[in-house]
Amino acid sequence: MESTFTDRFPVRIYWEDTDAGGIVYHANYLKYMERARSELLARLEVSQQDERQRPDGVLFVVVAVDLRYHRAAVLGDDLTVVTTVSKLRHASLEFEQNIFRGDERITTGHVRVACVSAATMRPTVIPDTIYARVSELLSTDSN
Amino acid sequence: MESTFTDRFPVRIYWEDTDAGGIVYHANYLKYMERARSELLARLEVSQQDERQRPDGVLFVVVAVDLRYHRAAVLGDDLTVVTTVSKLRHASLEFEQNIFRGDERITTGHVRVACVSAATMRPTVIPDTIYARVSELLSTDSN
Amino acid sequence: MESTFTDRFPVRIYWEDTDAGGIVYHANYLKYMERARSELLARLEVSQQDERQRPDGVLFVVVAVDLRYHRAAVLGDDLTVVTTVSKLRHASLEFEQNIFRGDERITTGHVRVACVSAATMRPTVIPDTIYARVSELLSTDSN
Amino acid sequence: MESTFTDRFPVRIYWEDTDAGGIVYHANYLKYMERARSELLARLEVSQQDERQRPDGVLFVVVAVDLRYHRAAVLGDDLTVVTTVSKLRHASLEFEQNIFRGDERITTGHVRVACVSAATMRPTVIPDTIYARVSELLSTDSN
Numbered sequence: 031m032e033s034t035f036t037d038r039f040p041v042r043i044y045w046e047d048t049d050a051g052g053i054v055y056h057a058n059y060l061k062y063m064e065r066a067r068s069e070l071l072a073r074l075e076v077s078q079q080d081e082r083q084r085p086d087g088v089l090f091v092v093v094a095v096d097l098r099y100h101r102a103a104v105l106g107d108d109l110t111v112v113t114t115v116s117k118l119r120h121a122s123l124e125f126e127q128n129i130f131r132g133d134e135r136i137t138t139g140h141v142r143v144a145c146v147s148a149a150t151m152r153p154t155v156i157p158d159t160i161y162a163r164v165s166e167l168l169s170t171d172s173n
Numbered sequence: 174m175e176s177t178f179t180d181r182f183p184v185r186i187y188w189e190d191t192d193a194g195g196i197v198y199h200a201n202y203l204k205y206m207e208r209a210r211s212e213l214l215a216r217l218e219v220s221q222q223d224e225r226q227r228p229d230g231v232l233f234v235v236v237a238v239d240l241r242y243h244r245a246a247v248l249g250d251d252l253t254v255v256t257t258v259s260k261l262r263h264a265s266l267e268f269e270q271n272i273f274r275g276d277e278r279i280t281t282g283h284v285r286v287a288c289v290s291a292a293t294m295r296p297t298v299i300p301d302t303i304y305a306r307v308s309e310l311l312s313t314d315s316n
Numbered sequence: 317m318e319s320t321f322t323d324r325f326p327v328r329i330y331w332e333d334t335d336a337g338g339i340v341y342h343a344n345y346l347k348y349m350e351r352a353r354s355e356l357l358a359r360l361e362v363s364q365q366d367e368r369q370r371p372d373g374v375l376f377v378v379v380a381v382d383l384r385y386h387r388a389a390v391l392g393d394d395l396t397v398v399t400t401v402s403k404l405r406h407a408s409l410e411f412e413q414n415i416f417r418g419d420e421r422i423t424t425g426h427v428r429v430a431c432v433s434a435a436t437m438r439p440t441v442i443p444d445t446i447y448a449r450v451s452e453l454l455s456t457d458s459n
Numbered sequence: 460m461e462s463t464f465t466d467r468f469p470v471r472i473y474w475e476d477t478d479a480g481g482i483v484y485h486a487n488y489l490k491y492m493e494r495a496r497s498e499l500l501a502r503l504e505v506s507q508q509d510e511r512q513r514p515d516g517v518l519f520v521v522v523a524v525d526l527r528y529h530r531a532a533v534l535g536d537d538l539t540v541v542t543t544v545s546k547l548r549h550a551s552l553e554f555e556q557n558i559f560r561g562d563e564r565i566t567t568g569h570v571r572v573a574c575v576s577a578a579t580m581r582p583t584v585i586p587d588t589i590y591a592r593v594s595e596l597l598s599t600d601s602n
Contacts, residue, residue: 044211045221046204046343048336050391050511052225053580055332056521057489061189064486068187072249078188079249082195082479091531092485097524102580105336106215106222151482151531189484193368193477193534196437199378200346200475207343225336234388235342240381245437248479294339294388330497331507332490338511347475354473358535364474365535368481392501392508 036114037073039066041129043107053102059137060095063127066111067143074163087148088157090123094142101136103129109136118164121145121155179257180216182209184272186250196245202280203238206270209254210286217306230291231300233266237285244279246272252279261307264288264298322400323359325352327415329393339388345423346381349413352397353429360449373434374443376409380428387422389415395422404450407431407441465543466502468495470558472536482531488566489524492556495540496572503592516577517586519552523571530565532558538565547593550574550584 041062049055071078071090081087103109110130117124122144129137145156156164184205192198214221214233224230246252253273260267265287272280288299299307327348335341357364357376367373389395396416403410408430415423431442442450470491478484500507500519510516532538539559546553551573558566574585585593 042208044204044208045335045337046207046341049331050334050336050338050508051331051518051520051577051580052336053520056524057332057486057493060486060489061187064189065185065187077249079247079479082248089480091480091482091528093528095485095524095526095528097526099520099522099524102520104222105225106220148480151480188478188480189486191479192474193365193479193481194375194377194434194437194474195479196377198475199381200343200350203343203346222336232337234337234339234385236385238342238381238383238385240383242377242379242381245377291337294337328494330490330494332493347473350475351471351473363535365533368534390508391511392506 036112037070039069039111041109041111043103043105045105048105053104056099059129062111062129063139063141066113066127067125070113074167076160082148085149088145088154089148090143091146092141093144096140098138101134103131103136107131115164115168118168121153179255180213182212182254184252184254186246186248188248191248196247199242202272205254205272206282206284209256209270210268213256217310219303225291228292231288231297232291233286234289235284236287239283241281244277246274246279250274258307258311261311264296322398323356325355325397327395327397329389329391331391334391339390342385345415348397348415349425349427352399352413353411356399360453362446368434371435374431374440375434376429377432378427379430382426384424387420389417389422393417401450401454404454407439465541466499468498468540470538470540472532472534474534477534482533485528488558491540491558492568492570495542495556496554499542503596505589511577514578517574517583518577519572520575521570522573525569527567530563532560532565536560544593544597547597550582
C-alpha cells in the first residue's frame with residue numbers, strides 16, 4: 031500500500047545539536063526523523079513504552095537508511111520534519127522524511143523500519159490493530 | 174540580585190534520550206536544562222547564533238553544575254523544566270532548574286554560567302543590554 | 317572505607333563531542349566519566365550487560381553529580397579521565413573524577429552512584445562478590 | 460581512483476550508546492564511522508582542529524549516507540569499524556565502512572563527504588597536499 035499521507039513535526043536547534051563546524055552534526059538528523067516517527071505512532075495511540083514492557087509488545091527498529099544532506103542547519107534554526115509513510119508491509123514500514131527550514135530543504139531521508147517482538151527483538155508481523163490504524167490513516171489522508 | 178522568576182519548558186522523552194537501563198541516560202538532563210536556558214535567552218531577544226558570529230558577541234558557558242537525581246524518567250514521558258534565575262552577577266548567572274513529570278520531581282540542577290567573548294572564549298562582563306533585560310525580567314516577575 | 321585508588325582512561329575528542337562554540341559540549345564530560353567507571357567495573361569482572369539481563373542482577377545508577385569546568389577541551393584533544401573511588405558504602409559508591417589534557421585539569425566531577433536491582437530499578441545492597449572486589453582493590457592500591 | 464585500502468578502528472559500547480530497546484541507538488553508528496574517518500585523516504597528518512581555524516583550511520562534510528543495519532550491538536560489545544576509501548575525487552571522497560563484532564557484520568555504510576572551505580563552508584577542491592597523501596595511501600595499500 032502506498033500513499034501521500036504526510037505529517038509535520040517541529041524541531042528547534044540547540045547547542046547539543048551542533049558541532050565545531052558551526053552546523054548541525056550530521057548524525058543528529060536521524061534523531062529528528064525518529065522523533066517525528068515516534069509522534070506519528072503516538073498519534074495512532076501506540077505507546078512504545080507500553081509495547082516494550084508487554085510480553086507480546088512490538089517495537090519498530092530501523093533496518094535501512096538513505097540520507098542526502100542538501101544544506102546545513104545552524105544554532106537557533108526552526109526546522110520541520112515532513113514525514114510520508116511511503117510503504118506499509120506486513121512486517122515493515124517505509125518512510126520518506128524531508129527536513130525543511132522554511133522553504134529550504136535541508137535533508138532528505140528514506141527510512142525502513144521492521145517490526146520486532148519487544149521480548150525477543152526478532153522480526154514479527156505488525157499486529158492487526160496497529161496495521162489497521164496505519165492503513166486507515168493512509169486511506170483517509172491520501173485523498 | 175536574587176528573584177523568584179520562573180520559566181517552564183516542555184521536554185518529551187524519545188528513544189535517543191534513553192539507555193539500556195530503560196531510563197533516561199543521566200547526562201541528558203543537562204541537555205534539557207540547556208534547552209530551557211536557551212529559550213529564556215531567546216525570549217530576552219538574545220540570538221546566540223548572532224552573538225557567536227559577531228566580533229563583539231558574547232556566549233554563556235557552563236562553569237559549574239550540581240545535579241541531584243530523584244527519580245528516573247522513561248520513554249514517552251512528558252517532562253517540564255522549571256527554571257529560576259537565582260543570581261545575576263556582572264559576569265555570570267546562576268540558575269536553579271527542576272525537572273518535573275507532573276508533580277513528581279525527577280531532577281534538580283544548580284547551574285552557573287559565565288559570560289565569555291564569542292571571539293576569544295575569555296570571561297567578560299555581561300553586555301548592558303542583556304544585563305538590563307535579565308534584570309528587568311527579574312524585577313517584573315518576582316512579585 | 318576511603319582510599320586513594322586511581323584509574324586512568326583515555327578519551328579522544330571527535331566532532332560529535334563538540335558544539336558550535338568550538339569546544340566540547342558541557343554534558344559530554346559526564347559521558348567520559350561514565351565510560352571510565354564502566355571500564356573500572358569491567359576490570360573487576362562485572363559485566364553490566366550480564367547484570368542487566370539476570371533476574372538478580374544489579375546496576376549502578378547515578379544519583380548525584382557535582383561538576384566544575386576549569387578549561388575547555390577542543391576537537392582532536394587527547395584527554396585522560398583519572399578516577400578515584402572515594403567511598404564504598406553498602407548500597408552506593410562515590411567517585412572523584414578529574415579530566416586532564418596533559419597537565420591541565422579540564423573538569424572535576426564528584427559522582428555518587430547507587431546500586432539498584434536490574435529487574436526493579438529499586439535500591440539494593442551491593443552484592444558481596446562485587447563489594448569484596450572493590451574493597452580488595454581499594455586496600456591493594458591505597459598503599 | 461578506486462582502491463581496496465582498508466583501516467580498522469575499535470569501538471566499545473557504553474551506556475550512552477544504547478537505548479531502551481537494549482541495543483545501540485541507530486544514529487550512533489554514524490558517530491563510530493565518523494570517528495574512524497577522523498582517525499584516518501589524523502594518520503594522514505591532517506589536523507581538523509588546525510584546518511577549522513586556518514583562513515584557508517578545509518573541512519570534510521557528509522553529503523550522503525546509505526546505511527544497512529544487519530544485527531544489533533549491545534552494551535559492552537567490542538566493535539571494529541573497517542573503512543575503505545572507495546573513491547577519491549577532486550572535491551569529494553567516498554568511503555565504505557563496515558562495523559563488525561568479531562566475524563558478524565553489524566552495520567554497513569556508504570558515506571560521501573565533500574571538501575568545503577572552513578571559513579565559508581562552501582565546496583572547494585581538496586588541497587594538493589591532502590589529495591596526494593590520500594592518493595599515495597591508496598596506491599600503496601591497494602596491492
